[in-house]
Amino acid sequence: MGLTSNNVLWLAVAFAVLLFVGTVWLWPRLARRNWRAVSGRVGLLLGTQLALFMSLGLAANQAFGFYASWADLFGREKDQGVVVNHTALGGSGGPLQVVDTARVRGAGGSPGAGPRTGGQIQKVDIVGRTTHIATPAYVYLPPEYFQPQYRTRTFPAAVVLTGYPGTAEALVDKLHYPATAQNLAKSGRMQPMILVMLRPTVAPPRDTECVDIPGGPKTETFFAKDLPNAVLAHYRVGRKPGSWGIIGDSTGGYCALKLAMHHPGAYAAAAGLSPYYKAPIDPTTGDLFHGDKGLRNRADLWWCLKHLPPPNTSLLVTSSRIGESNYKATLKFIGRVEATKLTRISSIILDSGGHNFNTWRREIPATLQWISGRLSDR
Structure with missing residues (x-):
């Protein structure tokens, strides 16, 4: 799916929502003070924020057209234009x-x-x-x-x-x-x-x-x-x-x-x-x-x-x-x-x-x- 596809945007939004719900659901189970529980809380918070930023970035790209494709985003579009x-x-x-x-x-x-x-x-x-x-x-x-x-x-x-x-x-x-x-x-x-x-x-x-x-x-x-x-x-x-x-x-x-x-x-x-x-x-x-x-x-x-x-x-x-x-x-x-x-x-x-x-x-x-x-x- 292309970078500007609506499907990509909605998948990113859905992933962010699922991570947020999962964080709320699992938080009581990760309330302990051992390293595994702390690592789990950090991972969930970090993953949720990254998913949110990704969704916002995709939405901004849809609105303003900064990049047209994944290759464009990562600077791999190299074919030059022809008049x-x-x-x-x-x-x-x-x-x-x-x-x-x-x-x-x-x-x-x-x-x-x-x-x-x-x-x-x-x-x-x-x-x-x-x-x-x-x-x-x-x-x-x-x-x-x-x-x-x-x-x-x-x-x-x-x-x-x-x-x-x-x-x-x-x-x-x-x-x-x-x-x-x-x-x-x-x-x-x-x-x-x-x-x-x-x-x-x-x-x-x-x-x-x-x-x-x-x-x-x-x-x-x-x-x-x-x-x-x-x-x-x-x-x-x-x-x-x-x-x-x-x-x-x-x-x-x-x-x-x-x-x-x-x-x-x-x-x-x-x-x-x-x-x-x-x-x-x-x-x-x-x-x-x-x-x-x-x-x-x-x-x-x-x-x-x-x-x-x-x-x-x-x-x-x-x-x-x-x-x-x-x-x-x-x-x-x-x-x-x-x-x-x-x-x-x-x-x-x-x-x-x-x-x-x-x-x-x-x-x-x-x-x-x-x-x-x-x-x-x-």
């Missing part, structure tokens, strides 16, 4: 300041290798010139960025977003974006790219859903204008729209899709890993729209596909047949985008995989190759 196309078709200073540098962990080069061999990760602070939003980020620079033969070359760039609340460090240490990008480029499966990694939560702890909130943070404007301008002011990044892409998981995936659909002149391609397609309203977001119906509609990708001209951009969405709550919505989204005839749509659909890092690690190599193939370095 399926559904459509034919330098300077310094400025609003970005480098505060720390580190080598790329887990990628090529020895521990003492310099950036020409191993690339570099720079921790930066970014301040939006128009929105005045300030947020930390990590910038991955590939080895080619430092090599003399590429000193006049510009590179394509991809913004990489976490989910909510998320941490930018997780993109480096848990999802391994820099190491994966370096290994793919080294093997010739993608072009060298600059990665700008941060979380969409630019006004913590509030979840702004990449919306320009009336009277609040102009998050969409920050990601569409201020962030690219800050990076362009500091790094050798291509200045044409075709040089920029954006990737995100969960909330970051929704933001990535929305930003490319709203601003195809800024982002030529967007990948949403386990995305949703409409901004939620809950205690973490607060009132995002303040009664502005037009703003609320723009945050609904279904409404955008139906009422706005189709954007000239490329989109990638991912899901799993078992373990992801967005599976049916993702198939519907693919169909809606295909019908536009202009926006390109691709997908990665896994057989199983929950809403978690292990699943996204399986999708990231194919995602990076896909977005690399849609960006230019000029």
